[in-house]
Amino acid sequence: MGIRIRPGTEADAKAVATLHTASWRTAYADIMPASYLDGALADEHQALWLTRLTAGHPEGNLFVAESGGDLAGFIYLALQPDGRVxxxxxxxxxxxxxxxxxGQLLRHGFDWAATEYPGRAVYLEVLQANTPAIAFYQRHGGRPGEPRTAHFPAGFEVTDLEITWP
Known part of the structure; x- marks a missing residue:
């Protein structure tokens, strides 16, 4: 399968939001309330990606993976106030x-972070119950931290953990 990774643009907002929602609905079906996943989530993701990708909101960097001209995946990275990515x-x-x-998107993100912010740690937050994702990140050298409680604005809590790459 031929994959091309390129910087994301405002024109990608709708497709990225749709994939983001589909991914959450699949991966978090038994982790988050169905009323949230089937309710406001799609609208929240549409608004998020329109805001993130609109000119004048350069908080992070989006890279999209395409296969045959279709969106296959994406990664979004942002420098944080503590200096980590x-x-x-x-x-x-x-x-x-x-x-x-x-894996290709993750390596692309690592390469971008090493070029733009050399020597800075890269991390992410993952739901503890999302064991396939945790296993994926560990296969790619990620080190899991201690579990903690994540509070969602929709009024529920889940346990997550931080995975870090030095």
Whole structure:
């Protein structure tokens, strides 16, 4: 499968938001309330990506993976106030998982972070119950931290943990 990774643009907002929502609905079906996943989530993701990718909001960097001109996955990274680089999102089309796209996006993100912010740690936050994602990150050298409680504005809590790459 030929994958091309390129910088994301405002024109990608809708497709990225749709994939983001599909990924959450698949990965978090037994972790987050169905009322949230099937409710406001899609609208929240649409608003998030329109804001992130609109000119004048350069908080982070989006890279999209395409296969045959279609969105296969994406990664979004942002420098944080503590000087580390946060992988705020890494998602692959649910039907394209386990073919190497996530690994390619992760390596691309690491390369970008090393070039733009040399010597800075890269990290992400992952739900503790999302064991396939944790295993993926560990296979790629990530080190899990201690569990903690994540509070969602929709009124529920889940346990997450930080995974760090020095």
């Amino acid at each position: 946060l992988i705020d999102n890494l998602h692959v089309q649910p039907m394209l998982k386990r073919v190497g796209i996530g």
